[in-house]
Amino acid sequence: MIGIDSDRDVVRDLSGEFPGTHLFAADATDEPVLRDLNIKHFDAAAVVIGHNMAASVLATANLKEIGVPFVVARAFNRLHARVLEKLGADRIIEPEKEMGEQLARTLASPTVMDYVDLGGEEALTEAQVPKRWVGKSLADLHLYRKSGLTVLALERKESGGTIPSGDTFLQEGDVLVIGGPKRKLDKFLADSDLHRA
Numbered sequence: 001m002i003g004i005d006s007d008r009d010v011v012r013d014l015s016g017e018f019p020g021t022h023l024f025a026a027d028a029t030d031e032p033v034l035r036d037l038n039i040k041h042f043d044a045a046a047v048v049i050g051h052n053m054a055a056s057v058l059a060t061a062n063l064k065e066i067g068v069p070f071v072v073a074r075a076f077n078r079l080h081a082r083v084l085e086k087l088g089a090d091r092i093i094e095p096e097k098e099m100g101e102q103l104a105r106t107l108a109s110p111t112v113m114d115y116v117d118l119g120g121e122e123a124l125t126e127a128q129v130p131k132r133w134v135g136k137s138l139a140d141l142h143l144y145r146k147s148g149l150t151v152l153a154l155e156r157k158e159s160g161g162t163i164p165s166g167d168t169f170l171q172e173g174d175v176l177v178i179g180g181p182k183r184k185l186d187k188f189l190a191d192s193d194l195h196r197a
Contacts, residue, residue: 002037004028029058034066044070047089053080057087064088105186113175123182124152125189129174139166147188149180 001021005011008025015023026033028047039045045068049056053076060073064087073089075081081092098117105115114126133141143149154164155175162168170176178185 002039002042004037029055029062031062031065034062039063039068040066042068044068044072047071047073049074051076053083056080057083060084060087060089105189117182118179121181121183122179123185124177124179125185126175126177127189129170129172129176131172133170134172135169137167137169138164143178147180148184149178149188151176152179153177 001018003011003014003018003021003023004026005014005023006025006027011023011025024037026037028034028049045063047056047059047063049059056073056075057080060071063071070090071088072091072093073084075084075092075094076096077094081094084092102115102117106113113128114124116124118124138151143151151164153161153176154168154170155161155177156171157173178188180188
């Protein structure tokens with residue numbers, strides 16, 4: 001793996017933090033510099049330049065021009081994301097937007113302990129088993145058929161985490177990881193008596 005930053009101090013400070021990574025102080029917006037570093041031989045690249053939209057756009061364009069097969073780029077607003085998309089970035093992340101959405105879900109529903117957006121329309125949430133489910137098996141709940149959601153994992157204090165089966169009976173204090181379409185997950189959380197894990 002390779003890391004590039006224009007700030008020599010940052011490169012020096014991080015040099016011991018990432019074993020197996022070659023860090024260089026260089027200008028990622030300069031295509032000849034990227035070619036000299038043989039960037040085209042890497043399977044993927046991530047452009048995570050701060051709030052310098054021009055530098056982010058140039059670095060992304062250079063990586064795609066050189067032929068890096070998969071480029072992930074960080075956008076700091078919707079316009080920036082659209083520009084990166086037009087340049088051919090294979091994945092665009094918007095951490096501020098994503099964290100804002102996660103925080104809003106967590107604050108809006110006391111049922112949500114953790115919420116993970118899987119991209120697209122899917123998400124996961126973690127919460128304690130609803131009281132009305134205690135003593136029932138997952139098969140009895142027909143969760144997927146009724147709401148389009150799936151219990152992916154269960155954590156029990158005395159036995160740790162497991163992948164539950166349909167014949168798993170739920171107990172008070174169990175923590176569930178539930179996944180499915182965001183729209184259905186949000187509705188389920190709003191209608192349920194789940195408690196924070």
